[in-house]
Amino acid sequence: MIEAEGLSKRYGDTLAVDNLSFSVAPGKITGFLGPNGAGKTTTMRLILGLDRPTAGRVTIDGKPFGHADRPMRQVGALLDAKAMHGGRSAYNHLLCLAQSNNLPRRRVDEVLGLVGLTGVARKRSKGFSLGMGQRLGIAGALLGDPQILMFDEPVNGLDPEGILWIRNLMKALAAEGRTVFVSSHLMSEMENTADHLLVIGRGKLIADCTVDEFIAANSQQTVRVRTPQPDLLIKLIAAAGGAAREDGDGSMVITGLDASRVGDLAYDNAVRLHELSPVHASLEQAFMELTSSSVQFHAGVPEQPVLAGEVA
């Protein structure tokens, strides 16, 4: 269980994390969403004790991570696929991590097998592709067989095979009852993996709910209809309590009524329909609506300097 209370972090003039309070529960995948520069990486660094909070506190199972007795048994983290010495072999990289926590040497071979890097264990990680580096980072996170896993933008830059692998891995880890806390700026990715969402923008928490609740709360279900009798249908829709917006060509977008209700209305009143389709708002759209006011870097000239914590 990760718990943050009033967590804030200021770098110079920039308030990267602004009074965040949340908890991350075990046994599910919690997605941590926000546009680039929203403070996701900074929050993860604060959880892991890499940075000190300016205000507030964050604990893991009731203690700051800096006081953890068995850090790698408790938390496995992948902040950055390249956070390793490229001159060191994959095996020795994992070995030095295992030794620091008095984990048995055989765990190194086990996790190498788990991520499929046994064949390149003796190769220096400098020559690894991004996907292989990502796997090596994940192997390190899994060494201690931890209860909590934290991944910062794990699918960034990966090929489809790599993305699928990470997605399956996270699901398997959560299914084993572990806490999985994963950040992303890609809504589509979270829609496929996360159970719960924490959404932040400009360092502030703007949503803490399930994926379904998030979509329901932040978007409207709409129905697209095409008819040769638009005027008649619009009257019927209005009478039934819905609203219609004409798109021209006899096509319209209806809100406030679901597709079957619209279809019944048309049938009962002998209105011809040439198209009737429900439009499901995606998490992407909901996210765009919610964070449009909190996107830090709009295209064009950035308004503020890049946050130190996001330059990885």
Added chain:
Amino acid sequence: MATTTAPATSVAPDLPRSAGRVTLAGALRSEFTKIRSVRSTYWTLLAMFVVVVGFGALASAGAAHGPHGPYFDPTRQSLAGLYIGQLIIGVLGVLVISSEYSTGMIRTTLTTNPHRGVMIAAKGIVFTVVALVTSLVTAFAAFFLGQALMSSDHISTTIGSPNVLRAVIGGALFLTACGVLAFGLGLLIRHSAGGIGAVVGLLFVVTILVNFLPQSWQNHVDKWIPALAGGQLWMTTPNPPGNTPMYGPWPSFAILCGYAAIAVAAAVILFRRRDA
């Protein structure tokens, strides 16, 4: 990619419940694995050995055929390469810590062992021991090769002569102390180029610059200059009359160690507080 998309699980069926505790012993093993598993360690230590022994041999061979005064110190002559060796061990001292920052490894290191005091103590101890062992081998090799080259001219000395053993071991202690000073500066600056620059500045440039001070100033300043003070430990003869006054070998070495201690203490205090 040598991988498959097989569904992964991380089951660790027989990982003992007691496993996973952070201890100094574990941190020492971890840091030893780190230092022995990158090539820069071997290249730097090999370079130090070759340069110190090689330059000592050159200086000794030269002395064997040239004039030398009453204060000629054959031990110091054979150890002349230490002037360059101090910089090479300094480079390694900076790199063992700055490479954690330049590669990003520090983030992995501290998220797997957040006990910063334990981690940095282990790193410092491992580096100091590696530096000391290599320096001892280097200093003795330079001494014996140098004496062999000077023996034809009957100006060589033996390890049993007064102060000689102290000077040869002192040469190794001098190198080690320079390495520890560099480690402190590397941890303070957290940047390879900046750290190495600071080491060269403090050990080398300052030493050259004080030569240009008026002699009356040098009489007060030289004994406090890190490399000059540390250098007293690897000479066997007392400072010749007329030269700038210095403290004795051990007090002078203590001054060098003092600089190293200040650098390391300041760096560790900051390291435990700073964002990584």
